[in-house]
Amino acid sequence: MNMIILQDIAYFVLLVGLSIPLGIYMYKVMDGQKVFLSRAVAPVENGIYKIMGVKGNEEMSAKKYALSALVFSAVGLFFVWLIQMLQGVLPFNPASIEGTSWHLAFNTAASFVSNTNWQAYSGEAGLSYLTQFLGLTVQNFVSAATGIAVLFALIRGFILRQKATIGSFWTDLTRITLYVLIPLSFVLALVLVSQGVVQTFAPYREVAMLESRAAQTIPLGPAASQIAIKQLGTNGGGFFGVNSAFPLENATTLSNLLECLSLLLIPAALCVSFGKAVKDSKQGKSIYIAMMILFVAALGITTISEQYRGPVFEGIVTSGSMEGKEVIHGIGASSLWATATTAVSNGSVNSMHDSFTPLGGMIPMFLMQLGEIVFGGVGSGLYGMIAFVLLTVFIAGLMVGRTPEYLGKKVEPYDMKMVCLIVLAPLMCTLLSTAAAVMVPEVDSWLTNSGAHGFSEILYAFSSMGNNNGSAFAGFNANTVFTNVVGGIIMLLARFIPMAAAIFLAGNMSKKKAVAVSEGTLSTTNTMFVGLLIGVILIVGALSFLPALALGPIADYFTMR
């Protein structure tokens, strides 16, 4: 256990240390300032604007910004849907994989466009190389960039005064992709290859095994390039079916450390960017701290449960629950990853969450159900968290009878309606779809486990899709018409309702004039506010999901041998 604690502390030191410079850098990029890459990238950037036929400094209204984001995502959805169904006749398909069914293709397209990366297919068996790099890798980049773009639109809403605009979606998207995502992914991908993560267009390799001489297929592909952005952009969709548990996707302890750091890096750094952008670093810091407290608490419970609450078998050395975990990751790095990937809406895995102990598996589920705001998705996590901050400010305002305000802007009924959409849409998607799924007559046949743990498989699946996470209790057979269609729809709703609401919130905030800070202004940077914020998050989450959790993991815990 001491080694696990040491590993976790070292991880946090690296994370915080890297997030600060990256956060400042991202702020500069999004503010349009010159950075060290400008000389090389600026000509490319300007060329891209020319091809697109837009002006780099265009100012958009909230409505135009939202429409641009939605239409752009719709184009991506259509393309990814199509390329999967047609992959059988397209090139770069050495394993001769057939086109997928329409409903699986829809689910996967919705999943990657919405930054969820839920996977009802297994990469090496279901998709061609072309679908992977031309369809999915691209969505890994642009869905992440879209989330960050919307966050900065919202931030501009707070900074700008009496304006009707919030920046240009095309500029935001392009700058994030060119200055942040591609350079980081490029470096990470090459380091991952050095560790043994595959990157090739060669066909799968057949080898004869040592003892039996039977044939074994080694799946290959252009994996590292996609895995790098999958980790950095809170995407999470593995190149291979078992994701980063697969040694060719995550080969060594070093590759695991880097992939695990990449999970949290950009969402954490964005807190720093936020503080910089609103010219009050303390505002970013208090959000960062609130997220960190929730994260550390979750990590503690998961790790302790996996280490000490695993099964005890006669004649077997008791050493933590190793079912579904790789030897090189052990209890420590598996628990850390499981917590990180669900706190952030990433959803990649390096161990099988279905085989976690009841409480160890409940924490990842609950982190998703909180709405993916404990760091959350790139951009989307922080704009979701800002909605919770506004909710907290509003509730505090009601308690003392003052008009609530945040960052010098009054919070009014229209704003609170948008906040409610951001907070409630994922929650409703999750609960309603779970309820619908358990009423499907053949639902039993989709499950690997029975009883309370079987219900946990369903609840986990729809919590994952309804909050754009993408991880799974993988015993759940997801490739059915019901799950593909319903899941695809809720992934889109849970992504784009809050996103549109955040953009319109930005537009409304941008119109307002600033109010002066007075003695009566509620401080949003002190310890009391951090406590209040955590309280509001936990109350909303617990009130919504405790009944469902009681039927799943909690019942599982009390009935286990």
Added chain:
Amino acid sequence: MTKSMKILRPAIMCFLVMTIVCGVIYTAAVTGIAQLIFPGQANGSIITVTLKDGTQKDYGSALIAQEFTSAEYMIGRPMGTTNLSPVSEEQKALVDERTDWLHTLDPDNTADIPMVLVTASGSGVDPNITPDAAEYQVARLARERGVSGDDVRAIISKYTTDRFLGIFGEPAVNVLKVNLALDGLL
């Protein structure tokens, strides 16, 4: 509708440009450099052995487990992924079955069996076992191969990797490499 059409053009152009930049150029650049600098790793870390007669033979990937079932080979983790709850009856039955099998393989060994030898991994092809799971098998391997325990331990220690920087991850023994070495191939 006209407003949407005005947005559709930049949206499609933006999508095409991003597809070329992130899908084609980025993927090609990473692949090109990877194949140039790390060809072995980029192509699946295949173990190729030059045999005595000078021919080369592939023995699988260093990162993908192979199934070993006879007593003269080091046994790895059970193959395949179960996704079972670790505290379920089904899991207990599987563990009991694996425990009995390990006891038939080595009836003299009465020590408690390390956990990783009776639990499946997440990938289903975990190439490693823990050092204590390797030590558990030393006496059997030495007996079957007619060598000393220390010879076996020397091979195991050669193919054991430590935590990164002594902090991150867990020590691990690569089963395929140990078995290739026991066969005198590596």
